Amino acid sequence: MYKLISKIPLLSCLALLSLVYSCGAPEGLVSSAEELNAAIENAKPGDVITLANGTYSDFEIKLTGTGTSEQPIKLVAQEKGKVFLEGQSNLRISGEYIHVEGLVFRNGFTPTSEVISFRTSKEDLCNNCRITECVIDNYNPSERFESDYWVALYGKHNRFDHNYLTGKRNQGVVLAVRLATEGSRENFHRIDHNFFGHRAVLGSNGGETLRIGTSHYCESNSNTVVESNYFYKCNGEVEIISNKSGQNVFKGNTFFESTGTLTIRHGNEVTIENNFFFGNGVANTGGIRIINAKQTVVNNYLEQLRGYRFRSALTVMNGVPNSPLNRYVQVTDSKAENNVLIDCDHVQLGVGNDEERSAKPERSSISNNVFYRKSGGKLFSAFDDMSGITFAGNIVNPGLEPFQQDGFVSKEIEFEALDSGVKIPLNTPAGDSIRAGIELMATPENTGVTWYPRVQDEQFFGGGKVIEVKAGENTLWEAARNSAPGDIIRLTEAGEYLQTKSVVLTHPLTFEAAQGLTEKPVLTFQKTSLFNIENGGGLTLKGVRVDGKECRDKPLNAVIQTSRYSMINNYKLLIEDCDFADLDINHSFNVLRVAKNTMADSIVLRNSRFENISGSVLALDRETDDIGIYNAQNVVVDNCLFDDIGQEAILVHRGGRDESTLGPMVSITNSTFDEIGGDKRNGTGSSVRLHGTQVVTINDCIFDDSKPLQLHLVVGEPVVNIMNSVFSGGTTIEDNGEPYNTSGLQLNLTEPITTAGGRTVGTNLSE
Template identity: 45%
Template sequence: MQVQFIKWLAVFIVISAMSSNAGAKQYTVSSPDEYNAIASSLKAGDDVILQNGVYRDFEILLVGQGSAEKPITLTAQTKGKVILSGRSNLKLAGQYLEVSGLVFKDGYTPSSAVIAFRKDAQTPANYSRVSEVVIDEYSNPDRQESDYWVALYGKHNRFDHNHLTGKRNKGVTVAVRLNGEAHQENHHSIDHNYFGYRPVFGSNGGETLRIGTSHYSLSNSNTQVINNIFEQTNGEVEIISVKSGENLLKGNVFLSAKGTLTLRHGNNNRVEDNVFLGNGVDHTGGIRVINEGQVITNNYLEGLTGYRFGSGFTVMNGVPDSPINRYHQVNNAQITNNSFINVSHIQLGAGSDEERSAAPINSLFANNLIYNASLNQPFTLFDDVSGITFANNVANTKMIKELSEGFTTASLPLVKGENGLNVAKLNEPEVKGAETKDVGVASNMNVVSKSDVGVSWYPKIVPEVNFAAGKTIIVSADAAELMTALENASDGDVITIAPGTIVVPSVLIIDKTIMVTAQTPKATTLSFERSALFEIHDNGNLKLEGLVLSGKDSPDAFGNSVVRTKKWGMLHNYVLNVENCDIERLDINHSFNFFTSGKGAFADDISLSKNSFNGITGHVLSLDKEIEDYGIYNAEYVSITNNTFSNISGSVVNLYRGGTDESTFGPHLDMQGNVLTNVGSGKRNKQSASVYLHGVQVSTLKNNNFNESEPVVVNHTVGEPITAITNNTFLNTPMQMIKELFAPGPHTAVLNDNVSTKANKR
């Protein structure tokens, strides 16, 4: 009887399983209403297929209780052919849920995340997966409105083989949230994703990946970040910000990416087998070490130019008895078997100051390979480094005295391996006494490729601004013809204007990459009857060449500009180049600027070259709209070379970055070979400066002539700014005025070979 019962029970289980499998359903839906009609009834094993098409304002909630054998799935009919646009998002809640094949573009999330692994604070997703999803330029139009593209909650979730590119508004691209025990020790996997271009944000809030927050940083996340590619993820100094413990970051590749992988908070993280290829790009960095028990091993770093907190490698000083949101002392860091090839800066004790006075302790720097083709040794020590033991490292340059016992100097010819990485062909007699076979990364180190990450059906393209990529459109000196040509032009087109004079009756909107040039240099004059001639909008980039630009027909009102951005609300970074132009008669009323940035607008590059500016009642470049002192600014790179400036009431440039935030790269100013005559003396020039720089991080003023002008005024704020004022002539002009607004002691600017023929009048 018992045997018969057991046989019956076995048959019942099989029949039940078959019945359960048979009960799984497949739904094909083509609208939000159709989806919502079935969403609350999904069971384990059910599949939902979204038919190809564009779904606008579709907030998807995938909720249910799947199982490991029978997950609930949501996928596109054809991967890449289901577009979520407008105000759409995706939330997952429950367990064993899987989503794939969707594309988010042409819109932005109406909630705090495009994809959230939770329904609400009480209902996370566990054991769930999002794979082969694209989020492309899906940014809130208010660049200071913060959101995530992906927020991971719950436990044991996987985010893999996705493609994320073009986040332009504030907020972390992917965030692992640790808000309570239900989300800690989560064992998430973030793997094989393509993190594409993220433009420089121009303030804090531009991280690509963050694991935790300072509030929960003493908790463990146990998240693994494996085999992802980060290409030109340039948002801010921290590409990856680790703010929790026991995480593994392994096998990731960073391509021309400005910033660093930063162990900002949390202990006992492991960073291994990662590849950083800076390709000599400005501000490309590697790894920054803070806190206890960090292991950094078998990482390959090459062609990195960054310095200070963005260096190729940085070990920071901490704050004694640090509060949870500051800098904990480096303790028991194990830095072994890494290769530093043409890395410009390795900084130890970085950030040392009155507050950050706790130098690293109980740490090891061993078996590392350092090679610089320039033969410049890369180390800078900012504090006592006796708490770091240096052992069995090999370099091709002579080390500084404090490190010499831990390094062997040797000739290190490099050989490129099959994986594309350089290894040193060590010359044994020259490294006698060192166990060189164990120095640097393993020769068989695996390097993930672009074809291994993201999706195969969406292009991995980094956008470029090319002013001559399109066709040439020749127009006569006629306003209507010029306006029509601009309206019909495509990205990269060149509009060439025949000789003559044009009075433009309307503001010319620039919402594409456009070059406007004269058919015969200086034979075409543009004047304008509105408060601006050109206004740059999102997606706009403008180059002006060989033109005469006049304010003679402008309104008799204050605050005109030849070029301006939208007054507020720009999302896209832009480029402005002006070359070989004559700018004149911007004097019909006061405060007439050549260029005015709107609030929130951000330029990747502004360049003035070989121009003549004469008769301006305002500033040439007004880049000072972010006055709240939050570390925000209006332009990353400003280049002013070989121009003449005469009779300018305001400054040649007002460049302002307020606050004490340390997370940005710029602003940068390069001003060389210019002649300034009678610049800066207008009564409305509040700074009484010919050049006004506040909080600028990198400034070079070289070979300029200042005649009968106001001084250069420089205010240093934070970030150990680099200011060099050299080989300039000040004729009847006060010398530069430089202040350290927060740091004690004398200013840090380099002043060499400047000539003054008049004593300072201040």
């Protein structure tokens, strides 16, 4: 029998428990849309609304209110890194002095045109608001060209800082400052200490990481400060940052292995100072591109940048006389001073000079810069008369050719290497300026957030487990079904590996023959394709033979095909030491067949044979809208044999005249093309057709008894090298439809040639 010590009313007990709980709970804790909306409706200056830990799906936040500078209205995560917005979620804010902190967007995409918007309607904008320590991680729709922004700034005096944005793969700017209304111009926004993570090649216009303004409002001033942000492998298009308004300031930003440039596309009186560019020798890494009037480019550090033309280390453009808003305004009254360029490939002036862009730079100066390249040689190129630029006090190291004698001094340069990786040229005004700006330099440690892991967004092969398989039916299919990213599926014996099901690749996998086999394993298949590369997938194939003998007697078979639907992820394909034979059971049998809105970062064929194929080996031609979109960034063919190929052995197409992208780039070396292109279904009548490619290298190759090699190079100023190659058996070169006369004999192109189309072939056109 229990003894009752005291009697406490039940309601009092519940009230006491509620009090105890509330004392330990965060201020204004909410855990549902209804609770959040109620808290927003009642929010007063100084209130803190805390979103409880958890995952919120299809969660659209509309946060409005009026705080003060001393007492903003805050929306914060209960714990940073533990509040996730997924599915079709977004954030819109408007009002005065609103502060948002600690949210993570992942596993979904915005239902509107913006993930984070500094407005809730066209009329309701943000002023004096701040978003800090938020994350947007691979928050993309499934359609590659479904366009959206991740962040859009409107209003005035807003700040976006210490955020982490990574993995944008669809069309649209990562962060845009919008100037469409008077209430968003002369905004004095501050964008600082953000980490902009990897952005893969888009293969189209609209792949900028940051854009301020548009051509429609480029004559307006934005007065935005972009300070101490880190740009990591931002490769979406040629403009990493696209400045399209006036009086903006870019300072202290770091660009790491990013292919493209900080571009003053439109707008006047822009300042670019104390920024740091580290190319590390990566192709197409660029620096600063100058267009328009009264630009100031000072105290910047640029090292090992490999880009040329629009993406050279320092580019000064030619303009269009009386230019419309969306073209190129002449460079006038601008200066590039006290910059340090170390081991860069190109400084180019008057870039874009053509019949339209004929307005040369005027009343501008390039002075007190340090140009150092250990290998010496030619750094500077001019595409027009540059007498409108004054050169003074520039230093070059011995062996490096100055642009001209006046304004350049050749002398030995000593450097001090700092822990940051920056090399300070001693006893120079430029070196002193770089040293003074080091404290502004963005690093991975002082940007982004500390509580969320940095995501590796590039696709890699290897690093997984080895799965050994024997010959037999569907053994490869079974191994792939049970694999993980980076696994290696090793074929342990010679014999036939028959697949009655297509091997579906949703992550990178390697299929390779075991070492020491006396014969190559033979891959046969009965479906339309052997391998299907789906979104997120990638394929390495090594040491095998692919035979078409088991395929069904119907057209349009392929050994490898991409998803039939838009792929938001770029893929990689590597074929090495393989044989492909007798892919001829019906017409148009390809080795690779791609679909529209798919993009390969790289396709590499090495040490392989392709024989008796009714279709094409590589048909990268599905982007037929001719608006600058294409299917592969890098195509590399080395030491391969192509024999008896019915249609084009290699077909690469990029149509239109858009200059925003960097590719395609094609390299064909040490390879033989024999009896190529004779099938009546070969629509182009070529053995190899390269349409709109930006870089072409053909070296040490043989073209015999084949249809012409066709070059249709209409975009930009493509670099073309055809050297040490033999054209025989009636094979010719056609340039933009005009034949180059090979006289029907063997032609060894050891010297540069000029095709009938007037384009020099066999030399680097950027020189």
